[in-house]
Amino acid sequence: MTKPNTLLALNWKMNKTPTEAAAWATELKGQLPSSAATLAIMAPAIDLPALQTALAGSPVQYGAQDISANPSGAYTGEISAAMLLDVNAKYAVVGHSERREYHAETSQVVASKARAAMSTGLVPIICVGEGLEVRERGEHVAYTLDQLRESLAGITVASAEQIVIAYEPVWAIGTGKTATAADAEELCAAIRGALSGLLGEVGADVQVLYGGSVKGGNIAEICGQPNVNGALVGGAALEVGSVLEMVNALK
């Protein structure tokens, strides 16, 4: 049985034009069964107005894959929290390992982006997770919790719904190499433990997701772990059919 606060977050990464996004969302909407899990699409920012129109009247949420740390002004190329709110986005992913790696985002930058999202009521999905060398040295728990602490700098929460954490071990992203359900549970439990210390009592109720090669065949086992509240999915998020498989597996 799927836990009631399960979030299935689809990270499209740099895929789908606005035209494709609209067609995809319309197709999904026509076939989506009722589900205990919340479904949310993290789309390229340019796709969000198309999703706003196509998903009107549906329970499917959407959000961005990044956000500016600044509210407005001379920051060429950046998208602000107010712009995302204006198209009714609910979430903004921050600190995805691809942003950390290809855009040199430090955990300090990630924390400032998360704070910018929260300042307007957007929910940041804050990503953390270790690379292969760290895992092979057996330092994955300490490394990930350090990254979590730094990525939450200056953040206070009044309710658990204000943020989401995603544990995404870098070695499991797009590699087909899934962490076992036990690996996912180990880190999600450690993150949950740390959240109470960092955010106070409500920290323990924050949704903690797992991401990395999740698909229809493994999502139920992973999301069935006591401390895993859902998944952040890349490759399997691109086809309507594979998303429906995951939704059905979570029923």
Ligand SMILES: O=C(CO)COP(=O)(O)O
């Ligand atoms: O990076 C991810 C989601 O943010 C995971 O990607 P894959 O599901 O393709 O491994």
